[in-house]
Amino acid sequence: MNESKEVVITSRALALISHKLKTPLSIINGYSEAILSQSKKEKFSPFTSKALEEINKQGSRMSLLVDKLMSFNKVTSAETEGIEKQPVYLKNLIKECATKAISQEEETAVPEPSQEDATIKRGTFVEIDCPEHLNVTANEEMLRLCIQELLANAIKFNNKMEKIIKVQCANHGDSISISVRDYGAGIRPQDVNQIFEPFYQVDDYFTGQISGWGLGLPMVKRILELHNGSISVVSDRGLGSIFTINFPVL
Ligand SMILES: Nc1ncnc2c1ncn2[C@@H]1O[C@H](COP(=O)(O)OP(=O)(O)O)[C@@H](O)[C@H]1O
Ligand SMILES: [Mg+2]
Structure with missing residues (x-):
């Protein structure tokens, strides 16, 4: 065949x-x-x-x-020519994605052993630094999938009580970038390229308990290909990661 x-x-x-x-x-x-x-x-x-x-x-x-x-x-299975694109305002979209990612995490998280210490701060906080009118020309549904996946990962691969995630958008003239930074598990250099391969999950940190298919980042990568954009990652094991996606200005 x-x-x-x-x-x-x-x-x-x-x-x-x-x-x-x-x-x-x-x-x-x-x-x-x-x-x-x-x-x-x-x-x-x-x-x-x-x-x-x-x-x-x-x-x-x-x-x-x-x-x-x-x-x-x-x-x-989508083709570049076949996808509909329109200007999408980033700030609102990111806010919506953050609300959804946090509520999905709460609905599906494995309960942690209860900690009575009220001085420990807990919760997930997404800080958004994005100019009010910044927009990208993209397929809105796909862009939403990208941001949601990056946020979900930033929350999931982080076992801190207080999870801080920073989303930053910037206009570089010929491209627009959105970066998602977390202070969670981080990724070892030998795993960094593999995580974009379908079904790849780094499994030692979470001892086989990882939910998901290992399809999120390959999906994000494919969406960026469909938009002639790119994705990159900078990560330090134990310190956290920054995933940046770039869309060309059309
Ligand atoms: N923000 C992150 N911090 C640490 N590891 C990450 C992060 N994002 C992704 N990874 C690693 O990359 C792997 C692949 O991610 P992904 O394709 O989204 O699959 P899934 O979320 O289904 O595990 C994850 O299993 C994890 O090991
Ligand atoms: Mg994922």
């Missing part, structure tokens, strides 16, 4: 698998939501409540995984 035929079949298989998973998952999630809201009126046993919460959380995680598979598939 030639390579392009194989790519088409793989892409169809991924689309089919994700669609087939989506329907039963939305039923599981819908019912678990309904029973959970009922549990606020009726008194369920601690075991039942715990089990329900767990079903709900794992259902949300799985939905997120399926959505990611679908987005990756859509983006890999």
Whole structure:
């Protein structure tokens, strides 16, 4: 079988698998939501409540995984000429993406052992430094996927109680950059190029517990290719990372 035929079949298989998973998952999630809201009126046993919460959380995680598979598939099969572009204002978009990334993290995070020390600051804070009217000409849905993925990674690969993420946008005349900086796990030099390969996850830091497919950064890279842009990373193990995406000014 030639390579392009194989790519088409793989892409169809991924689309089919994700669609087939989506329907039963939305039923599981819908019912678990309904029973959970009922549990606020009726008194369920601690075991039942715990089990329900767990079903709900794992259902949300799985939905997120399926959505990611679908987005990756859509983006890999897109062609540069076929995508619609329009001016997108960055500041608002980044704010929306930050709110979503934080709420998704809260919904799906594995609970940490409880710490009673009230002096420890905790929470995720996204600081945005972006000129009010700065915009890029891009496919809005794809740009949103890029920013959300970089923010989700900045939150996920960081086990600090207080997570600070800084997003900075800049106009360089012929290009516009958006950088996402975190102070989390960081990446070793030998892993830096690999993380853009599909299904690659650096696994020693989180002892096999990493959620996700290892498809986020390859998806972001592909989106930048579709826009004739680029992505780069500067990272220090233990100190954090800065991912920068660049869009040409059209
Ligand atoms: N901000 C970050 N800090 C530390 N490691 C990161 C960061 N972003 C990505 N990585 C590493 O790159 C790998 C690939 O990222 P990604 O493609 O988004 O996949 P996923 O999020 O599904 O693991 C991650 O598993 C992680 O090891
Ligand atoms: Mg990711």
